[in-house]
Amino acid sequence: MDYGATISTTDGHEHTCDYCGAEISVSVAKQSGHNEREDYYCPECNKRYHTRASLPIMPQNVKLISPRTDGKTDKYQN
Numbered sequence: 897m898d899y900g901a902t903i904s905t906t907d908g909h910e911h912t913c914d915y916c917g918a919e920i921s922v923s924v925a926k927q928s929g930h931n932e933r934e935d936y937y938c939p940e941c942n943k944r945y946h947t948r949a950s951l952p953i954m955p956q957n958v959k960l961i962s963p964r965t966d967g968k969t970d971k972y973q974n
């Protein structure tokens with residue numbers, strides 16, 4: 897086994913949107929030494945977040961776990 901080889905993995909994390917209260921799950925591709933800042937957006941209010949990934953984050957990588965809790969329908973002004 898060569899542990900120095902580039903390793904691609906999928907990494908995911910969950911967090912609550914601090915604007916609307918929705919719970920978001922985002923899964924990203926990671927590659928050792930090749931991660932850049934990539935943006936993604938809250939599915940409910942469109943607030944922009946960022947994380948480190950080796951590939952751009954597609955909308956299908958961002959999942960809504962629970963809907964927004966603020967009772968509004970407005971969009972965050974990024």
Ligand SMILES: [Zn+2]
Nearest residue numbers: 913916938941
């Ligand atoms: Zn939100």
